[in-house]
Every structure is written in structure tokens, then in C-alpha cells.
Amino acid sequence: MATAQKPLAAVPRTVWLLLVLTLLLQTGWQASRPPVAAHAQALPPAPSTAALQLAALGEPVALARLTMLYVQGYDEQPGVSVGWRQLDYATVIGWLQGVLELDPRGQSPLLAASQVYGAVGDPERTRQMLDFVHDRFLQDPDRRWPWLAHAALVAKHRLHDLPLARRYARDIRLHATGATVPAWAHELEIFIAEDLNELDSARALIGGLLQSGRITDPRELAFLSQRLEQLDRHDPAHHAHGPPNAAPGR
Numbered sequence: 422m423a424t425a426q427k428p429l430a431a432v433p434r435t436v437w438l439l440l441v442l443t444l445l446l447q448t449g450w451q452a453s454r455p456p457v458a459a460h461a462q463a464l465p466p467a468p469s470t471a472a473l474q475l476a477a478l479g480e481p482v483a484l485a486r487l488t489m490l491y492v493q494g495y496d497e498q499p500g501v502s503v504g505w506r507q508l509d510y511a512t513v514i515g516w517l518q519g520v521l522e523l524d525p526r527g528q529s530p531l532l533a534a535s536q537v538y539g540a541v542g543d544p545e546r547t548r549q550m551l552d553f554v555h556d557r558f559l560q561d562p563d564r565r566w567p568w569l570a571h572a573a574l575v576a577k578h579r580l581h582d583l584p585l586a587r588r589y590a591r592d593i594r595l596h597a598t599g600a601t602v603p604a605w606a607h608e609l610e611i612f613i614a615e616d617l618n619e620l621d622s623a624r625a626l627i628g629g630l631l632q633s634g635r636i637t638d639p640r641e642l643a644f645l646s647q648r649l650e651q652l653d654r655h656d657p658a659h660h661a662h663g664p665p666n667a668a669p670g671r
Contacts (some may be wrong), residue, residue, distance in 0.1 A: 464495050464508055467515035470522050477523060485524035492516045493533060510549045513538060521557060531557060531568040539575055548585075551576060555589060562592075563599030570606055577613060587613040594626075604641040611648070624649060 468476070477484040492513065517530035531554055539550035551572040558569040573589035576582045590610035597606060614623040628649065 464492070464512050464516070466512055467519045470519065473519050473523055481523040482527070485520045485527055486529075488516065488520050488523070489529045489533070492520075493537070508538075510538065510546050514549065514553050517553065518557075525561065526564070528565075528568070531565055535568045535571045535575065539572070540579075544580055547575065547580060551580075551585075551589075555592070558592070559596065562596035563602060566593050566597035566602055566606055569593055569597075570609060573609060573613070577616070583613060583617050587617065604638060608641075608645070 467473075473484065473488075474481065495508070514534075517534055520530045521527065534550045535554050539547050539554075541547060554565075554568050554572045558565045569589050570593060573586045573593070576589060577586035587610060590613050593602075594607045594610050608626075611623050611626045614620075614626060
């Protein structure tokens, strides 16, 4: 037999009052609570190379891309935005290095280091990223030279550190010797030497490039010859000696 249900009118008034009072107390308590503050979470340390390789499940390039998305998206957390300068750069470098180990041919970590994390208005953090780019460049110069060239320009124009810029440019000239490296990358050191007012070094660099056989484009050869003539006119005392026979070493 079906159980007969009592109508709502049969509910005692006291029960209704208690229910309404409970709802009011619940609403008031929730309204009086302070809003939950969002707290930025620190970027955790990067996993070891072995752990990343294990997690890749035979697809290291795919995991490298996902990892880069994770790292670059860490500045936007639920309810809070984290500035790049608030990140621990040693930790960021650990993640970027991990991505490069997963995909050595990938360029994203060096692009992010030189053009994103290296663009903060903090000289110390910028130097950390530029040094990271330089160290990784030496592992694969012919493929990674563009990021060191950018690092040289950052050192020159943002850090105003011409000796550091010249060191980067010199390493491009010495190590990035592949056929795909453009002439202007080898010439970068010349202009930085001129900025340093090291005109003898600039002459030596131009003379070395002209005689090295690396420069084959007639327009580049003409440009370098014209530049050498301009330097000689700037300091006629060197004009009689002709172009130097070799570029300076390290």
C-alpha cells in the first residue's frame, strides 16, 4: 500500500522558522568569510633527464613541446599572474635544459631564453639567460648561432656590456663555421670592436675574413673592402700597411 504524504501545511510552524533561520545563518556566515586569496606557486625543480626520457614513452619531441608549454604558461596561474622576474631563473634554466635534452634540434628553449626571459629589466637575470644561451650554443654552433647573435645584441644594447657582446660575437666567428651561417654573423664582431674603439682589431677581423675564403658573395666582399678603406681613412697611419694577414684568435 502506498504511504500517504502529509501536505506542507501540516508541517509545524516551528519547523519552518528553524529552517528559515538556518538558511539565514548559513548565508550570513558565507558572506562574512574573507575572500580566498590566490597565491602564486613556485615553479618546481625540473625532473632529471632520466625521468624525462622515461616519461617520453618513445616520443621525446612531443614531450619537449608539452614541457615548453608548461614552463611558458607558468606565469599565468589561477587567480594570479606571475611576472617573469619573480621566477627562479636557475629553476627555469633547468627546465629549458631538460627540453633541449629531449629534443636537441629544437630551438624553442633558446628562443625563450634569449628573447623572452632575457628581456626582463633585471641585468642579473638577463645575464643568467645569456650565459645559458652561450653554453648551449657551444654544443651545436652551426644550428644555434642565431640565438647567440641575439644574445650579443642584448649584451650590447640592454646591458651596455660591449666586452661581453664581443665575446659572444667572437665565438660565433670561431665556432659557427658551417656553410649555412651567413656572412653578417661573422662580421658582427667587427662592428662591436669598432664600438669599443678597437680599430686595429676591426681591421684584423676584416682582413682575416677577406683572406679566409669564407666570404664568397661579391656584395659582402665589396662591403668589407669598403669598410676597411673607411677605417684606413679614419686613421691614415695604418693605410700604408695594407690589410692584416689574419684575424686575431681567442
